[in-house]
Amino acid sequence: MNRVPILCGALAVSHDPASHESALEEANDNLDPPEPEILPLDAWHRARGARMVPFAGYWMPVQYDGIIAEHLWTREQAGLFDVSHMGQLAVSGDGAAAALEALLPGDISALKPGRQRYSLLLDETGGILDDLMVTNRGDYFYVVVNGATKWDDIAHLREHLPDEITLNHLDEHGLLALQGPKAAAALAALGLVPAFPGMPEVTALKFMQAAAYHWGDVPLGVSRSGYTGEDGYEISVRAADIAALADALCAQPQVRPIGLGARDSLRLEAGLPLYGHDLTPETDPVSAGLAFAISKRRRAEGGFMGSEAVLAALASGTPTLRIGLALEGRQAAREGALVYAGAQEVGRVTSGGFSPSLNHPIAMAFVTAAHAADGTALEIDVRGKRLPARVVPMPFVPHRYFR
Amino acid sequence: MTTYYTKDHEWIAVDGNTGTVGITDYAQSQLGDITFVELPPEGSAVKQGDAPCVVDSVKAASDVYAPVSGTVSDVNDALADAPELVNTDAESGGWLFRVTLADAGELGALMDRAAYDDYVKGL
Numbered sequence: 067m068n069r070v071p072i073l074c075g076a077l078a079v080s081h082d083p084a085s086h087e088s089a090l091e092e093a094n095d096n097l098d099p100p101e102p103e104i105l106p107l108d109a110w111h112r113a114r115g116a117r118m119v120p121f122a123g124y125w126m127p128v129q130y131d132g133i134i135a136e137h138l139w140t141r142e143q144a145g146l147f148d149v150s151h152m153g154q155l156a157v158s159g160d161g162a163a164a165a166l167e168a169l170l171p172g173d174i175s176a177l178k179p180g181r182q183r184y185s186l187l188l189d190e191t192g193g194i195l196d197d198l199m200v201t202n203r204g205d206y207f208y209v210v211v212n213g214a215t216k217w218d219d220i221a222h223l224r225e226h227l228p229d230e231i232t233l234n235h236l237d238e239h240g241l242l243a244l245q246g247p248k249a250a251a252a253l254a255a256l257g258l259v260p261a262f263p264g265m266p267e268v269t270a271l272k273f274m275q276a277a278a279y280h281w282g283d284v285p286l287g288v289s290r291s292g293y294t295g296e297d298g299y300e301i302s303v304r305a306a307d308i309a310a311l312a313d314a315l316c317a318q319p320q321v322r323p324i325g326l327g328a329r330d331s332l333r334l335e336a337g338l339p340l341y342g343h344d345l346t347p348e349t350d351p352v353s354a355g356l357a358f359a360i361s362k363r364r365r366a367e368g369g370f371m372g373s374e375a376v377l378a379a380l381a382s383g384t385p386t387l388r389i390g391l392a393l394e395g396r397q398a399a400r401e402g403a404l405v406y407a408g409a410q411e412v413g414r415v416t417s418g419g420f421s422p423s424l425n426h427p428i429a430m431a432f433v434t435a436a437h438a439a440d441g442t443a444l445e446i447d448v449r450g451k452r453l454p455a456r457v458v459p460m461p462f463v464p465h466r467y468f469r
Numbered sequence: 470m471t472t473y474y475t476k477d478h479e480w481i482a483v484d485g486n487t488g489t490v491g492i493t494d495y496a497q498s499q500l501g502d503i504t505f506v507e508l509p510p511e512g513s514a515v516k517q518g519d520a521p522c523v524v525d526s527v528k529a530a531s532d533v534y535a536p537v538s539g540t541v542s543d544v545n546d547a548l549a550d551a552p553e554l555v556n557t558d559a560e561s562g563g564w565l566f567r568v569t570l571a572d573a574g575e576l577g578a579l580m581d582r583a584a585y586d587d588y589v590k591g592l
Binding site for chain 1: 501502504505507523525526527528529530552
């Protein structure tokens, strides 16, 4: 499945490990390929030499100069990522926190204005429908969901949120991520002004805090968060202003545009799961190592969709666990590769590739709990060859968040 | 020495009974940063259209097809430590393997440079 012929540009596209598309969607695409949609920065990316690929239903930049160069630049300087394919939602109305808590395992009631939290959309059996970020924006909750799942998420929320709760899709906004050790200096150089007195300067925001700013007369929603393990920001901006903002950021010497390819290798090194690959409806928060997203009060009280299954898994453990694997040599193990302990099949790789920062291949896998301890020696079958691998703690590359 | 090209973006430079095989510069540009090359065992038999070799990029693993049938007589050992040679010098120093041709007639199905360049332009 992972092998594709060297046959035109399509090869690098259809089996892109960064793709959110499921096998089923790919099959459907083959029957009736829908034309990918155009995001607000499309022409901007093309003018900068990006190679554009269909991703999550949109044309997206997979790379500019090359994935390794872009990856290392982000770890050393600052990378600008266009993530406008993601779904930006606003949930408002009296009782919005309680309404969200019926669907998410996080303590949304305790989320103060200006604070952001990672959470999960779960089904009745505790399976993961999506992972997301929730921010308390004071008068509403701002929710960012994955691009490939956003339509299903919206349908799920519309079905289950009470009538008095309003769900808005902020589809006239784009989203940029500015990531890397020089991100704060680069964003500060734009001279953003807090929208309200008492809100912190962008450089004073801490990891998982958010605030509103004005860049000239352009309103921005900024959070100190991201998907690379580095310090950085995610910036929500009106589609009409996104090209000007991207230009202003890339005018800073520390900032270069970065494609989806490096976004995938960066998040893999950071040990961050990718929905549709490491997380699916067949995975649950406990086996996926995301129990931190189930807050103490919610563990005690339950009352969220899937809570019975999730609380049972918390109490008794799960048969499998998501773990990190470090491989020797240079040959990578990809999604779908089977993991062995001797002759016994003990799991499956859910994402894997070459780590540009570590200069060896790494992978995430779900393996049976008995083989999940750090240091366990395992083997991965890649095209009939057994590659030695060792269970290692994640993140593979230490996080450098601004706390 | 004559070089032939395939629609799958391999090249084969033929000198007498020996062909040197690699991927084209276009192919490497599409694959991006190459991090590993799985080469066929020396002495192994390959058939035209088989995939005896795999190149790994950061993003994906991709088959390299044998442009002709024959026996693998040599592989590019330099790629073990420097797979990026396939990016920087795809059509010379980044060669993959050599094959002793079983049937030179198979070359007739391949393209010359002009035909290949036209083919790439049409993609």
